[in-house]
Amino acid sequence: IDAALSDGPLKGKHILVTSGPTHEPIDPVRYIANRSSGAQGSAIATALAALGAEVSFVTGPADVPAPQNVRVIPVQTAREMLQAVQAAPAADAAVFAAAVADWHVTNAGDSKIKKDGSGLPQLEFAENPDILATVSQMKQGRPKLVVGFAAETDDVIAHATAKRARKGCDWIVANDVSPATGIMGGTENAVTLISDDGAEAWPRMGKDAVAQRLAQRIAEVLL
Ligand code: CTP
Ligand code: CA
Numbered sequence: 583i584d585a586a587l588s589d590g591p592l593k594g595k596h597i598l599v600t601s602g603p604t605h606e607p608i609d610p611v612r613y614i615a616n617r618s619s620g621a622q623g624s625a626i627a628t629a630l631a632a633l634g635a636e637v638s639f640v641t642g643p644a645d646v647p648a649p650q651n652v653r654v655i656p657v658q659t660a661r662e663m664l665q666a667v668q669a670a671p672a673a674d675a676a677v678f679a680a681a682v683a684d685w686h687v688t689n690a691g692d693s694k695i696k697k698d699g700s701g702l703p704q705l706e707f708a709e710n711p712d713i714l715a716t717v718s719q720m721k722q723g724r725p726k727l728v729v730g731f732a733a734e735t736d737d738v739i740a741h742a743t744a745k746r747a748r749k750g751c752d753w754i755v756a757n758d759v760s761p762a763t764g765i766m767g768g769t770e771n772a773v774t775l776i777s778d779d780g781a782e783a784w785p786r787m788g789k790d791a792v793a794q795r796l797a798q799r800i801a802e803v804l805l
Contacts, residue, residue, distance in 0.1 A: 590634025591801040597635045598673040598725070599627045599652075600680035600713065602644030604660045607690045608705065616681035620644025622731075622771060623679035625793035627652045630677075633797050638670045642680060659686060660710035667713055674804050675727040677796075678714040678751075686710055718750035727803050728752050729796075733759040733766075739774060739781050746776055753777045755796065775799070 601623025605613040620641060627639045628649040637652035640663055648654045655670070657663045660682045667676075685707040695703050714730045730751040732742035735758065742756030754776040759766045772786035775796075784795065 590632065591805065592630060592633040592635035592797075595635045595674040595804050596638065596671055597630050597800070598638045598640065598667060598670055598676040599623055599630065600640045600663060600667065600676075600678045600682075601627065602642035603681050604642040604663055604683045604710075605658050606660065606683045606686040606710070607658075608687050608703075609691055609693065609695045611694055614685070614687065615642075615683050617766065618642075618644065618681035619767060620646045621769070622789050622793065623677075624649050625789045626677055626679055626796060629790070629793040629797035630800065632794075633801050635797075638673070640666045640670070640680075642682075659683075660713070661686065664711045664713045664716065667717065672723050673725045675729070675800050676717055676725040677729045677800075678717075679731050680713070681733070682710060682713060684710060712749065714751055715749040718752075727800060729800070730754045732756045735760045739776070742774070742776050743781070756781075 602620035603615040603618040605615050627637050631637050631651040639652040640655045655666045688706045688708045718728045728751040732745045732754050734741040738758045742754045746754040756774045771789050771792045775782045
């Protein structure tokens, strides 16, 4: 792909990015999902490619268009996203920006559920695979740097710090998505980068600026 030819500090590096929501079908016309426009993930993939990285971009059905200069691998469900991540070539770094649905419906059918008076549908759920945790805990071929996201409310840093430890990723990019912040669905983000070095709060800035700063930091680690 073109991006691999461009010069920059990430030239020759392969980086995996997950982005967007996943859709878990209930029937052919209905699904469950987490909220995600895909904007932050797309911006990160764009910023990494601009620094010369070869980017594999595994994306659920997002609102924003997929970036240029990346290898786009479209998926629908969390289980498909895990398969695509595992099928991608070995990565130097991986950034998990997707808002993966936590559950899928085990009794989803090929027939549309009708409101035919036979009562409410009885949906049954199973937990989805944790893609970030799976990659973080790989025994062989683990990317040198694994970055997760944590969109939290209430005690954001404590939740995100616990999540980082539980999953085993190197960094967590935490943000406060309480309605009062106006972050959710907007063009700006206010994140805290949590690593072995502690919690580093970044000022509120555009999602593109967050992406560029994160890409720069990733480049420093992979140098
Ligand atoms: N993630 C993932 N696979 C999942 C769930 C989450 O890869 N099945 C990744 C997300 O892409 C994100 C990070 O894990 O980088 C945190 O997602 P989040 O939904 O905050 O974590 P959960 O473990 O699902 O916890 P919660 O109960 O707070 O939703
Ligand atoms: Ca979740």
